[in-house]
Amino acid sequence: MTSLSDVSVPSRVAGNDEGVGLDELALATRNHGMPLELMRHDLTPLGAHYLLTHFDIPYVDPRTFRLELGGAVDHPVSLTLDELRSRPTVTVPVTLECAGNGRARLHPRPVSQPWLHEAVGTMAWTGTPLGPLLREAGVAPDGIDVVFTGADHGIERGEEQDYARSLPLPMALGGDVLLAWAGNGADLPPQHGAPLRLVVPGWYGMASVKWLRRIEVVRTTFDGYQMRAYRLRQSPEEAGEALTRIAPRALIAPPGFPDFMSRTRVLRIGPHELEGRAWSGHGPVTAVDVTVDGGATWAPARLHPPVGPWAWRRWTLPWDVREPGRYVVSARAEDATGRAQPHQLTEAPWNRGGFANGALHRLDVVVPG
């Protein structure tokens, strides 16, 4: 007999010299990161924002769509898209990052979507705040979690499921969580959750449930698959710590021009300006330091105003290149809570999911002589 366990195996880490497999590649060719040169834009152009779909992109007909809100509430409601759109509407720029960003550069490599650096993006999301909707429904005083379920269905590590994640009730009632139907002024594209997605500012992307169709207030701590999967663990047996807010990170918009295959950057002798973006889900970014000598020395970058309270900020630093040679460029971010990326390019805090690893972005730059 054929069972689901034949098609879905436990998570694993790659062997020492194991190249990226066809399974990881199948994820990498359908999902995608943001080409880093697009960091020149405050808002990531539509379609270039990072994308991670666990299962398939479902087709949800916006004409018959209803959002169901129920569970431990006094008045369960069912809302059409037009009813949602007639509620108070806000537009908020939010930087979202995949919790597994940088995973493919870890040793050993956790086998999953093989991100290098680029699983990030900032969009201006338009929608209605979640909190008032929950309050109108009359949340039970003993409610604990709010569970958000998408229309996407599949198997992961042996468990068949609809994609579902929860937020603690106080967080869901807070002012910042959105039910969004538009991004950068356009209807959501199917791959970003059309017709409706949750947007949880400051949290890693797994919390912002796409193709949202059901919201349920529950009286217990929700322990669905995706809550157990997104945790920091050294071994599979550990309970681990739940992933929530985005750790600080800085990325560099690659200077000069690239080689097609190696992606090495080529820069001419002369004055240049390094630039990039930095963000944190814990608090405002307060410092970005930049090195062009592989971490031997660091210089503080100029910080530009944030695109919004939940969005990245631009940084710049003049770089007068006077000598031909090879340069290793990197940047590190620190936020107002004192959280910071490491100072060493070799330092990448490892965990089994490759989550929230904070590893530094390394760019190899060649200045021809």
Next chain:
Amino acid sequence: MTSLSDVSVPSRVAGNDEGVGLDELALATRNHGMPLELMRHDLTPLGAHYLLTHFDIPYVDPRTFRLELGGAVDHPVSLTLDELRSRPTVTVPVTLECAGNGRARLHPRPVSQPWLHEAVGTMAWTGTPLGPLLREAGVAPDGIDVVFTGADHGIERGEEQDYARSLPLPMALGGDVLLAWAGNGADLPPQHGAPLRLVVPGWYGMASVKWLRRIEVVRTTFDGYQMRAYRLRQSPEEAGEALTRIAPRALIAPPGFPDFMSRTRVLRIGPHELEGRAWSGHGPVTAVDVTVDGGATWAPARLHPPVGPWAWRRWTLPWDVREPGRYVVSARAEDATGRAQPHQLTEAPWNRGGFANGALHRLDVVVPG
């Protein structure tokens, strides 16, 4: 001294058991294919169309943009975007496919952007026909090729270049080549060539130069890097045959639901409908045959009307699944010129670039018992 040859090495094929390298992965995480479930849409949603950028996505300011048309013409012209937009405008649905689609499944694997199956998409491009513009400029009677140069700059296999491709003059004067500023009714996103790209219906995507900024009529055969790169060769020394029109291909919209990591499909016992899309740049698709037993037997699918003369057509086939087990599903396309994909799933005509290989799409489907 540091020179460009240090950062850019000749093309190569992977060793026997060599996994995908970080260089290939760096391309796979920034470029992307079309998630195949989106074939349910006639037009690929914005941002989900396949994307291959050789160098960086350049920023071209639409307010100061000018298209230069010169070379062997009587009246060189320089046109703003508004001037282009005021010309006769057409909207044409076109299926574009990367010439290297399927490359990563070949043995040995050519080391480049590692496509599996998904480097395709169909958009309705809006623009002005190229032919009349060339005629107004007064093409010299001894013109041979028309060279199209983009704003993207980099190094490939040791050669520094602006991305440039040519078309034979009669082809450029023909009615079907477009200068496009919009796709699916929206301004082009930066990654698809904003503000202006060439669209060459029926040809592999490398011909449709993005970020187009110069058109030059020349009296010789253009032999730029990208003309020499996109050729069918068994060894690097061969001159090889130039890639032009898209060979027939059929893909399957994956039925059932997937496992996250293996992407194996799970389907329940009962009646289903297989569906997908098929296209050819040589002529209309005239037949799609489908197998669910790995190629032992084939059944003809129903062909739906093409989305346009240069776009894919939908195909469907009912599938009544009665037994649990493992199924291997595939589809093959044939066009009006008699060109067709192979009948064997193991047959993938190899060439050093992995181009136009016509290999069949294989889907592993498990029906649990």
